[in-house]
Amino acid sequence: xxxxxxxxxxxxxxxxxxxxxLKSIAAIGxxxxxxxxxxxxxxxxxxxxxxxxxxxxxxxxxxxxFVCSKGHAGPAVYSTLALRGYFPLQELSTLNQLGTxxxxxxxxxxxxxxxxxxxSLGQGASAACGIALGNRLKWxxxxxxxxxxxxxxxxxxxxxxxMFSAHHHLNHLICFVDKNNLQIDGTTDEICSLxxxxxKFQAFGIFVQEIDGHDTREIYLAILTAKQKNCPSVIILNTxxxxxxSIFENKPSNHNAEVSKEILELGLNEQAEIIKExxxxxxxxxxx
Amino acid sequence: xxxxxxxxxxSTVDMRTVFCNVLLSLARENKDICLxxxxxxxxxxxxxxxxxxxxxxxxxxxxxxxxxGVAAGLSVTGKIPFAHTFAVFASRRALDQIYLSCAYAGxxxxxxxxxxxxxxxxxxxxxxxxxxxxxxxxxxxxxxxxPTDNAMLEALLPQVAAVxxxxxxxxVRRTTPDVYMxxxxxxxxxxxxxxxxxxxxxxxxxxxxxxxxxAEKRLKAEGISVGVIDCFTLKPLxxxxxxxxxxxxxxxxxxxxxxxxxxxxxxxxxxxxxxxPARLSRLGFIDRFGEVGKRDELAGxxxxxxxxxxxxxxxxxx
Ligand SMILES: Cc1ncc(C[n+]2csc(CCOP(=O)(O)OP(=O)(O)O)c2C)c(N)n1
Numbered sequence: 001x002x003x004x005x006x007x008x009x010x011x012x013x014x015x016x017x018x019x020x021x022l023k024s025i026a027a028i029g030x031x032x033x034x035x036x037x038x039x040x041x042x043x044x045x046x047x048x049x050x051x052x053x054x055x056x057x058x059x060x061x062x063x064x065x066f067v068c069s070k071g072h073a074g075p076a077v078y079s080t081l082a083l084r085g086y087f088p089l090q091e092l093s094t095l096n097q098l099g100t101x102x103x104x105x106x107x108x109x110x111x112x113x114x115x116x117x118x119x120s121l122g123q124g125a126s127a128a129c130g131i132a133l134g135n136r137l138k139w140x141x142x143x144x145x146x147x148x149x150x151x152x153x154x155x156x157x158x159x160x161x162x163m164f165s166a167h168h169h170l171n172h173l174i175c176f177v178d179k180n181n182l183q184i185d186g187t188t189d190e191i192c193s194l195x196x197x198x199x200k201f202q203a204f205g206i207f208v209q210e211i212d213g214h215d216t217r218e219i220y221l222a223i224l225t226a227k228q229k230n231c232p233s234v235i236i237l238n239t240x241x242x243x244x245x246s247i248f249e250n251k252p253s254n255h256n257a258e259v260s261k262e263i264l265e266l267g268l269n270e271q272a273e274i275i276k277e278x279x280x281x282x283x284x285x286x287x288x
Numbered sequence: 289x290x291x292x293x294x295x296x297x298x299s300t301v302d303m304r305t306v307f308c309n310v311l312l313s314l315a316r317e318n319k320d321i322c323l324x325x326x327x328x329x330x331x332x333x334x335x336x337x338x339x340x341x342x343x344x345x346x347x348x349x350x351x352x353x354x355x356x357g358v359a360a361g362l363s364v365t366g367k368i369p370f371a372h373t374f375a376v377f378a379s380r381r382a383l384d385q386i387y388l389s390c391a392y393a394g395x396x397x398x399x400x401x402x403x404x405x406x407x408x409x410x411x412x413x414x415x416x417x418x419x420x421x422x423x424x425x426x427x428x429x430x431x432x433x434x435p436t437d438n439a440m441l442e443a444l445l446p447q448v449a450a451v452x453x454x455x456x457x458x459x460v461r462r463t464t465p466d467v468y469m470x471x472x473x474x475x476x477x478x479x480x481x482x483x484x485x486x487x488x489x490x491x492x493x494x495x496x497x498x499x500x501x502x503a504e505k506r507l508k509a510e511g512i513s514v515g516v517i518d519c520f521t522l523k524p525l526x527x528x529x530x531x532x533x534x535x536x537x538x539x540x541x542x543x544x545x546x547x548x549x550x551x552x553x554x555x556x557x558x559x560x561x562x563x564x565p566a567r568l569s570r571l572g573f574i575d576r577f578g579e580v581g582k583r584d585e586l587a588g589x590x591x592x593x594x595x596x597x598x599x600x601x602x603x604x605x606x
Contacts (some may be wrong), residue, residue, distance in 0.1 A: 065364075108364075109394045116364060117393035120384050126354040127389050130361015130369075137322075137343065138365060157385075160354035168346075 020079035034254030036076035069124025122155030151183030166205030180241035213237025290472030375401030375417030405545035416578025422550025
């Protein structure tokens with residue numbers, strides 16, 4: 001269990017991820033904002049608390065791996081990596097500029113700290129299986145984490161990989177679904193409904209949990225629970241696409257949207273409010 | 289160094305047997321070598337690998353897209369995955385995975401596509417890869433190789449395992465004519481100039497190399513001297529060998545067990561146009577699908593056997 005002040009630190013980290021993501025996308029004016037904002041809490045818990053990683057030794061052999069299969073959420077991952085010290089924060093403003101090391105979709109050859117190249121939806125799932133398998137072959141007991149979008153689950157490759165992961169008992173593979181209910185052309189229910197996701201994953205032999213994806217305490221606990229199981233895990237994160245910036249929240253148009261100076265200011269102000277409240281709460285914790 | 293067989297005869301050993309044996313010996317030396325398949329281990333004769341290295345063998349089932357993604361992930365952790373399926377499925381069904389998760393991601397995945405072109409024989413048009421070389425040639429950083437016979441496969445496989453990067457190896461499952469003496473050595477990216485000639489140069493790969501040599505013999509008996517080049521590496525292409533042939537004979541005939549569009553004929557045409565224009569005749573599948581039949585019957589029907597090459601050379605000299 002996380003103590004209150006530990007949870008507050010993670011929430012503050014999530015808010016920082018949102019601020020940096022907004023700023024980096026605003027620097028070029030447009031980007032994949034919705035699906036980046038929805039995963040800030042997950043990234044905070046993974047990179048600040050759960051993952052065995054060393055920003056000074058990003059290729060450490062026995063590190064935990066993170067595969068962002070919804071590769072378009074790169075901006076949120078880059079913000080997380082920069083905040084953790086993989087590279088200077090200033091680099092975030094080069095997002096998607098010609099020659100940048102921070103391209104729209106995650107690219108392991110370009111960005112320090114990115115464990116797998118993604119961008120064609122569905123593919124990260126198989127790569128994550130391969131990484132988990134390869135590490136097990138090396139007798140390592142590290143973990144591989146993977147993140148799928150809910151729209152991404154419409155890809156057949158996801159289900160191939162789930163069948164594979166269960167067959168090979170990849171118990172050090174923990175996958176997340178960013179269930180924000182939106183894809184590009186509408187809600188998943190309008191486009192091609194996912195049905196009973198929990199039952200579907202369970203039927204494939206996966207241990208499934210469904211939680212509030214914006215609650216860092218729940219995320220942390222779910223990961224601890226997943227680690228106790230001897231089969232692969234899926235943690236369904238109920239989230240809001242565009243979370244944390246009111247004009248984006250739950251808007252179908254927020255997938256790849258303009259982030260103007262005005263929107264940036266609005267977003268940063270909204271996050272500043274959240275940060276202020278969290279800091280107050282932190283003081284309360286500290287002063288008993 | 290390589291040496292040609294005195295006479296071209298059908299091999300007595302399946303290419304898949306050589307593939308499995310050599311891979312086994314490599315795997316004994318290198319614990320990182322893994323084998324993946326998509327329910328075609330029986331077809332590819334790799335069950336002995338499974339038997340000796342069960343922990344390094346992954347028969348993924350009928351899920352080619354996932355298999356190449358898993359192979360990419362294994363490579364991320366330092367493994368050297370060899371992933372096999374029929375060439376049609378490697379090149380068409382899993383292209384996106386091979387392109388992005390393997391090649392673009394800079395991984396070390398060895399893609400083994402079998403039953404290429406007429407070798408698919410009784411499996412017919414649905415299983416006949418005649419576009420695979422062209423597809424993989426278009427993938428940046430991919431090395432594209434069609435071993436000519438068993439001796440060449442035996443020599444190249446250790447190099448493929450040792451050199452980091454994505455390779456496409458186009459293999460035959462059953463037998464193919466033996467062209468080279470056992471123990472021959474080859475350099476990836478360097479074409480073999482098998483015969484020097486004056487009237488024309490035949491540039492071939494795969495099965496068609498044997499046919500080119502047979503045609504050359506007949507033409508020689510008639511006093512027509514033609515060169516033969518085995519262009520077993522389609523990428524990187526040995527441009528120098530092609531340019532030299534063009535300068536020498538000014539008359540090039542390409543022959544491939546593949547669609548002439550995007551395959552060896554196209555690749556040679558590109559070099560000729562850019563560097564040394566010459567007369568060019570291309571033999572291969574002429575923008576048509578494969579079909580069912582026995583290998584050598586198909587070679588005749590598609591116009592890529594010794595007879596067809598002989599006629600094409602004669603025609604080019606008219
Ligand atoms: C194979 C593939 N098809 C289409 C796309 C284009 N695309 C990028 S993001 C996206 C929608 C993704 O929706 P979802 O997985 O729900 O992600 P989120 O809404 O969380 O951003 C699509 C269709 C792609 N990147 N890959």
